[in-house]
Amino acid sequence: MNNPSPNGREHPLHGTAAIVTxxxxxxGAAIVRRLAGAGASVGIVDxxxxxxxxxADEVTGAFAVVADVADYTSLGQAVDAACRRMNGLDVLVNNAGWDHVRRFVDTDPRLWDTLIGINLRGVLNATHLAIPRLIERGGGRIVNVASDAGRVGSSGEAVYAACKGGTIAFTKSIARETARHHITVNCVCPGxxxxxxxxEIKQDERAASTMDAIVRATPNHRLARPEEVAEAVAFFSTVPEHITGQTLSVSGGLTMAG
Ligand SMILES: NC(=O)c1ccc[n+]([C@@H]2O[C@H](COP(=O)([O-])OP(=O)(O)OC[C@H]3O[C@@H](n4cnc5c(N)ncnc54)[C@H](O)[C@@H]3O)[C@@H](O)[C@H]2O)c1
Known part of the structure; x- marks a missing residue:
């Protein structure tokens, strides 16, 4: 992204090329609507x-590319196809994620591998594929959707939280490595x-009652709306390049991690 000027008439995302995993x-769908609504071309990688x-049929400027983020080869083909279609890349949003709530002692290595593949390796894969393209463009924005579970921990989500904590640490490290290329890397942590x-998580009775307790403990007593998370992602998709390596919670004040 060469000139994300907030003073121009057009929205800074207008004419940019984005991928949302x-x-x-x-x-993710709220992010696609938000970025495309501001005039970006958006590859939906799902x-x-x-x-x-x-x-993609509903949102002007969006198109679909099928891939599993955990599979570097399949994701590489999808990123290639999307970048060819958009003639490059300005913004990568690492949003794909999945969770299965269960006490850690009741889980097994197969479930850990699945969780790590989607929630951590998927972020590494897409970032590794995107960085050379952003450098080619003279800069860009990477936004990682982690979770407050990665900042403060969460029972029943130990491996998921480890992946999200890993994503936050990865965000900071890649921010350091890519700053000289005018790339910012930031993290949004939804509650x-x-x-x-x-x-899906609330289909489990114990998980449902934990979630209900979390909502009661949230200062505004409600869940986040996907559009509220998308707004934070849109912010980091156009931030000035001095704002990098940062983590922003979107949790109604449930967590106020320092
Ligand atoms: N919903 C929450 O309460 C919550 C809280 C904190 C963080 N998050 C994070 O926000 C992100 C989005 O979560 P959501 O709640 O919208 O999930 P969702 O399940 O509603 O949507 C996730 C999307 O990712 C796709 N996906 C899943 N695995 C994939 C893979 N391996 N490759 C490509 N696409 C894949 C799914 O098909 C789906 O379209 C995730 O990273 C999640 O961890 C969600």
Whole structure:
């Protein structure tokens, strides 16, 4: 992104090229709508072809590319295809994620591998694929959707929280490595947000009562809306380059980590 000037008439995202992983549903879909609404071309990289195509049909400027972020080769082909179509890349949003709530002692290494593959390795894969393209462009923005679980921990989500904490540390390290290339790397940490993933988690009775308790403990007593998280992502997608390596919670004040 060469000139994200807030003073121009056009929105700074206008005419930019963005990829949103896990962009077909939930928070990712809100991010796709927000970035495309500001005039960006947006590649929706998602595992779910039907949902990705349906969103692409609805949102002007968005298109679907199917890939599993955990698979470097498949993701590489998707990123290639998206960048060819958009003639480059300015913004990468690492949003794809998944969770399965269960006490750590009741989990097994297969579940750990799945969680790590999507929530941590997926971020490494996409970032590794995107950086050379952002450098080619003379700069860019990477926004990682982590979780407050990665800042303050969360019972029943130990491996997920480890991945999200890893994503926060990775964000800071890549911010240091890429600053000289005019790339910013920042992190948005949603609290509980009203999405299909949260509904899936709440199918488990114990997880549902924990989530209800978390909502009661949230100062405004409600879940985040995906659009509120998307607003924070849009902010980091156009920030001045001195704002990098930072972590912003979107949790209604539930967490106010220093
Ligand atoms: N919903 C919450 O309460 C909450 C809280 C904190 C953080 N988050 C994080 O926000 C992000 C979005 O979560 P959400 O709640 O919108 O989830 P969601 O399940 O509602 O949507 C996730 C999207 O990612 C896609 N996806 C899943 N695995 C993928 C993979 N391997 N490759 C490509 N696409 C894949 C899904 O098909 C889906 O379209 C995740 O990183 C999640 O960890 C969510």
């Amino acid at each position: 896990g962009g077909a549903k939930g928070i 595992l779910d072809p039907a949902a990705a195509e349906a969103l 509980p947000t009203d999405t299909p993933l949260l509904k």
